[in-house]
Amino acid sequence: MKALVLEANQSFTIKDIETPVPKEDEALIKVAYCGICGSDLARYFDGKVHNYPIVLGHEFSGTVEAVGASVDSVAVGDRVVVAPLLPNKDDPFMQKGSPALSSSYSFLGSRENGAMAEYVVVKAENLLVLPETVTLAEAALIEPLTVAIHGIERIVLPAGEHVCVLGAGTIGIMTILALKARGAGKVTAIDINDEKLAFAKKIGADDTINSLKEDPVSYASKHGKPGAVIETAGVPSSQEQAVALVEKKGKIVFVGTASGDVTFPAATFEKILREELEITGSWMSYSGPFPGYEWQAAIDYIASGKIDVKPLIHDVFKLEDGDKPFQAMKDPDNHSIKLLYQIAENEGQVGK
Incomplete structure (x- = not known):
């Protein structure tokens, strides 16, 4: 053959x-x-x-x-x-x-x-x-x-929940599709590439943020923090952002494989404690x-x-x-x- x-x-x-x-x-x-x-x-x-x-x-x-x-x-x-x-x-x-x-x-x-x-x-x-x-x-x-579905299912996700997806590559796009099929509410996609973000909007994202042009944490503070964040990019900066932008008592799923060491500022790590965040990983x-x-x-x-x-x-x-x-x-x-x-x-x- x-x-x-x-x-x-x-x-x-x-x-x-x-x-x-x-x-x-x-x-x-x-x-x-x-x-x-x-x-x-x-x-x-x-x-x-x-x-x-x-x-x-x-x-x-x-x-x-x-x-x-x-x-x-x-x-x-x-x-x-x-x-x-x-x-x-x-x-x-x-x-x-x-x-x-x-x-x-x-x-x-x-x-x-x-x-x-x-x-x-x-x-x-x-x-x-x-x-x-x-x-x-x-x-x-x-x-x-299936990777996207498994990641979403790692947390309890109420119907209509506002979810932020960090990364608009293959798994990020699949996650947006699966979130919409599952009954999520507003879905916000964050990436550094305008073309990928435009595609994310085309297939179902309600909002998009280019993190090179606008700080996602400041944007979320003004327009509403997500109750859940799914990180798919595996980039240290977005992995730190996942914790920084989620709402109090929020949930975070790390799907993207780490591409480097992840360092949390003390204030960001303190947020995990003070806001009682739920953090989990997803593998395959x-x-x-x-x-x-x-x-x-x-x-x-x-x-x-x-x-x-x-x-x-x-x-x-x-x-x-x-x-x-x-x-x-x-x-x-x-x-x-x-x-x-x-x-x-x-x-x-x-x-x-």
């Missing part, structure tokens, strides 16, 4: 490699679309992989091509989305319904070969069958949508029973039309394009939300 193989740091090669054979409890998936995650950029540009060579790709959809002898949850021909976490079933946190908190797990596209290839083998339990109303292109965006998108309610919720949101992910898909590439989408995502003048590889030739084009 054809695969885009990362053989060394910033070195992709199109290769013919052996098509994997499913074991008794596995299925062979013919990959349709595979998205590129920010974590893939770190793997490609910064060498953050466990081993070379490796096939990247964990945001993907496809069709069941073959199944192992004991598999009865999916059948050949089923259209599926794939949960890429491969948990350790013996870990206590897996048994407690938090598989992503296991001390040991594997992961498609980082620790094992992923979906930037024509075929990939996965456990049948990692597959969710898609309804006919969800296209395979849309399904390639389900994994990042899984719960029990595996892979979790987040995955079916994401499918249902898209199938019902409550969330439209098509506008997020800005361009589609072939495996033969190599690192072109990776370079595009690193370009500061490129403001695309989601770029996909289309791998199966017969899946049609992405609708806008």
Whole structure:
């Protein structure tokens, strides 16, 4: 089969490699679309992989091509989305319904070969069958949508709550969509890029703030502080802002992976105590029973039309394009939300 193989740091090669054979409890998936995650950029540009060579790709959809002898949850021909976490079933946190908190797990596209290839083998339990109303292109965006859903569900969010989302990248945009679908009230997006903020407004944000042009804390003091803040950028300045701008007794969810040390001014830290803030983190998108309610919720949101992910898909590439989408995502003048590889030739084009 054809695969885009990362053989060394910033070195992709199109290769013919052996098509994997499913074991008794596995299925062979013919990959349709595979998205590129920010974590893939770190793997490609910064060498953050466990081993070379490796096939990247964990945001993907496809069709069941073959199944192992004991598999009865999916059948050949089923259209599926794939949960890429491969948990350790013996870990206590897996048994407690938090598989992503296991001390040991594997992961498609980082620790094992992923979906930037024509075929990939996965456990049948990692597959969710898609309804006919969800296209395979849309399904390639389900994994990042589940990350947003998981983050929102880390707090109790009253209907109509004012929520601020820090960061208007992929997860920030997905969070805005999920908040609106869930019944949040006013949603304010904060970023440093006007084009991203304009897109956030287009897909549902009620208000936007460019933090290079206006101080979000001062703005919130004048126009109403949010009862909840979800930080998705992973930037130290926005992580500090999350605490500074939330209302008393407010709730904060940290979703973005830290890009550097975070230092809180004494007055900001004191606010956590004096205003009795509720602060939590969010890691990946899984719960029990595996892979979790987040995955079916994401499918249902898209199938019902409550969330439209098509506008997020800005361009589609072939495996033969190599690192072109990776370079595009690193370009500061490129403001695309989601770029996909289309791998199966017969899946049609992405609708806008």
